[in-house]
Amino acid sequence: MTPEEWIRPAGLEAARAAQREIAARAEVQDRLPPAPALVAGVDCAGAARGGPDRVRAMAVLLGIAAPSQPRATSLAEGVPRFPYIPGFLGFREIPFVLEAVAKLPERPELILVDGHGTSHPRGCGIATHLGVVLDLPTVGVAKSILVGRVAGELGMEAGSTAPLVWKGRRIGTALRSRRGVQPLFISTGHRVSLETAVARVTEWLAGYRLPEPTRLADKLAGQARRAIERQASLLPE
DNA sequence: GCGACAG
DNA sequence: ATCTTGTCGC
Numbered sequence: 001m002t003p004e005e006w007i008r009p010a011g012l013e014a015a016r017a018a019q020r021e022i023a024a025r026a027e028v029q030d031r032l033p034p035a036p037a038l039v040a041g042v043d044c045a046g047a048a049r050g051g052p053d054r055v056r057a058m059a060v061l062l063g064i065a066a067p068s069q070p071r072a073t074s075l076a077e078g079v080p081r082f083p084y085i086p087g088f089l090g091f092r093e094i095p096f097v098l099e100a101v102a103k104l105p106e107r108p109e110l111i112l113v114d115g116h117g118t119s120h121p122r123g124c125g126i127a128t129h130l131g132v133v134l135d136l137p138t139v140g141v142a143k144s145i146l147v148g149r150v151a152g153e154l155g156m157e158a159g160s161t162a163p164l165v166w167k168g169r170r171i172g173t174a175l176r177s178r179r180g181v182q183p184l185f186i187s188t189g190h191r192v193s194l195e196t197a198v199a200r201v202t203e204w205l206a207g208y209r210l211p212e213p214t215r216l217a218d219k220l221a222g223q224a225r226r227a228i229e230r231q232a233s234l235l236p237e
Numbered sequence: 238g239c240g241a242c243a244g
Numbered sequence: 245a246t247c248t249t250g251t252c253g254c
Contacts, residue, residue, distance in 0.1 A: 044244070046245045084245070086242040093244075115243050125243070146243045180253090185243085 002133050007095060008081060015082075015091050019124035026118065026128045031191040032137035033109050037064040038071075039204065040108035041213025042100065042130070044093045045221035048229055055080045056228070057096035058221035060213055061104050067204065067212050074103035075224050086146065087121050090129035097130060108136065110192070110200060112213040116140040117189035117197075119164055119172035121147055131190025138189030139197040140172070141214050145185055150174045154183055161198065173198050181209045 006022060009015040040061050047054040056077040060070050076099035082092040101111070116125030117140030125146065131138030148166030158179045164172035164187070172187035175198060186198050204211035210218065 044245080046244080049246050084244060086244090089244055120243080140243090142243055144243065147241085 006129075006133060007091075007098075009091060012085070012088070015088055016122065019090075019120075019122045019129070022129055022132045023118070023123035025132050026123065026188075027191045028118065028188045028193060029191075030193045030196050032196075035064075036109040036137070036200065038062075038106060038109045039064070039200075039213050040101065040104065040111045041114075041211070041215070041217040042097050042111060043114040043214060043217035043221050044096065045225040047225070051229065053080060053083075054078070055093055055096050056221055056225050057093060057100040058217045058224060059097070059100035059104055060217045060220060061106060061108060062204075062213050062216070067206060068216070070216060072105050073220055074100045075221075076100040076103065077224075077228070089115055090124070090126040093126060094129055094133070097126075098133065101130075101134065111136055111138045111189070112141050112201065112204070112211055113138055113189060114141060114143075114214050114218065116142045116146050116172070116185065117187035119146060119148060119166070119185060119187035125187065125189075127187070127189030135190075137191040139192050139200060140185075140187040140189050141201060141211060142185040142187070143182070143210075148172070150183075156180055159202065170194075175201065177201075177205050177209050177211075178207070184209070 113127035117127035127140030154162040160176040174183040
């Protein structure tokens with residue numbers, strides 16, 4: 001059901017066209033359980049510098065009952081067909097993220113994605129891309145801005161928020177997840193309103209800058225990368 | 238043309 | 245994303 005161009009476009013022009021189509025299908029209204037109890041976090045690790053280009057996608061499934069005790073984790077890895085180009089991150093990582101999510105034993109009710117959702121030049125960051133392809137609710141949790149600027153003052157206290165604005169449009173929310181740290185940039189991915197996105201991210205914070213699903217995915221992806229490259233370095237030449 | 242630029 | 249020790253703050 002998903003056009004091949006949405007996953008593996010022939011080039012940058014095809015990729016741009018795919019993003020416009022995906023963005024047109026993204027839903028920015030709530031269409032998810034009122035209280036998601038099964039949430040996944042996804043993140044990718046790259047290769048050691050100088051090493052061959054690789055992507056390792058980690059998906060972590062968490063239950064609301066034990067927020068720091070993964071119910072399952074899954075890893076997918078391979079050689080990306082896209083280099084990293086700002087605005088086109090999805091095409092580099094999504095083949096592996098899709099595989100990792102598919103290998104989870106249960107379908108999450110919500111996915112927190114490391115990166116932007118609609119706070120993107122064409123309204124199609126990786127969170128939106130993933131959400132539309134899987135038809136699952138997704139939220140973008142980025143650590144820095146791709147486009148736009150924070151409007152007004154963002155307080156230094158945990159929980160402070162301020163609008164992320166671009167071209168006169170509200171595209172996301174800057175969230176100070178801990179006192180004094182650099183803010184997170186939250187945006188709608190698919191089937192989640194911006195208000196709900198911020199609320200869900202906030203409730204999954206556990207004293208760290210990143211919400212648990214994304215924080216654990218990030219940590220485990222890094223561990224997997226090091227483990228894989230460590231054994232590779234031990235192979236006979 | 239110049240600067241900006243998720244991971 | 246990745247590299248990488250010490251150091252600052254709660």
